[in-house]
Amino acid sequence: MLLHKMTEDLSFRLFTLDDAEEVFTLINNSRTYLREYLGWVDNTTEVKDSENWIKTTLQGMVETGGFPTTVAIIYAGEIAGTIGLQGINRVNRSASIGYWLGEGxxxxxxxxxxxxxxxxYGFNELKLNRISIEAAFSNEKSRAIPERLGFQEEGHIRQAEWLYNHYVDHVVYGMLAEEWNNYQK
Structure with missing residues (x-):
């Protein structure tokens, strides 16, 4: 099992089918909170839905040649949320980061x-040139992450996502490999 330790209490690891119940419980316990900005929450109504999502995630590794597109974020021994590089474009050496974290x-x-x-990992191992993050314009917590990490705000996409009964605008943030290397110094 892939495991990447970031701190004593924080790591990434691959999902397994055994995680389905814990993932569902995390979603269910954070349902109202997550629903504000994630359009898939209402489609996750039972453990089987989380199991199917994990199967799709694991299948994605086959399609990327072994790179997991989404991993579990483990905090103090519990699944706290997910993060992944999506839409990896090998020709343009770009990808976007998607994430969510349980309310607690x-x-x-x-x-x-x-x-x-x-x-x-994306810049140094996969040799990506560009990584982007999109967040709903009104999602200040999610937008604070790329801002803290030195991303450049690149634009505003009007009505980028349908969330249940309304559209939300997105803000696009981008980081280039050379900027990340300079930011890390």
């Missing part, structure tokens, strides 16, 4: 640390 794990610096580690 907010405010501990978990996602900023997780994004930083994933960016190191």
């Amino acid at each position: 794990f907010q405010g501990k610096g978990i996602m900023t640390k997780a994004c930083s580690n994933l960016m190191d």
Whole structure:
């Protein structure tokens, strides 16, 4: 099992089918919180839905030649959320980061640390040139992460996502490999 330790209490690891119940419980316990910005929450109504999502995630590794597109964020021995590099474009050497964190794990610096580690992997191991993050314009917590990490705000996409009964605008943030290397110094 892939395991990447970031701190004593924080690591990434691959999902297994045994995680389905814990993932579902995390979603269910954070349902109202997550639903504000994640359009898939209402489609996760039972453990089987989380199991199917994990199967899809694991299948994604086959499609990327062994790179996991989404991993579990483990904090103090519990699954706290997920993070991944999506839409990896090998020709243009670019990808985007997607993430979510259970409500009870907010405010501990978990996602900023997780994004930083994933960016190191993307830029240094996968040799990506560009990584982007999109967040709903009104999602200040999610937008704070790329801002803390030195991303450049690149634009505003109007009505980028349908969330249940309304559209939300997105802000796009980007980081280039050379900027990340300079930011790390």
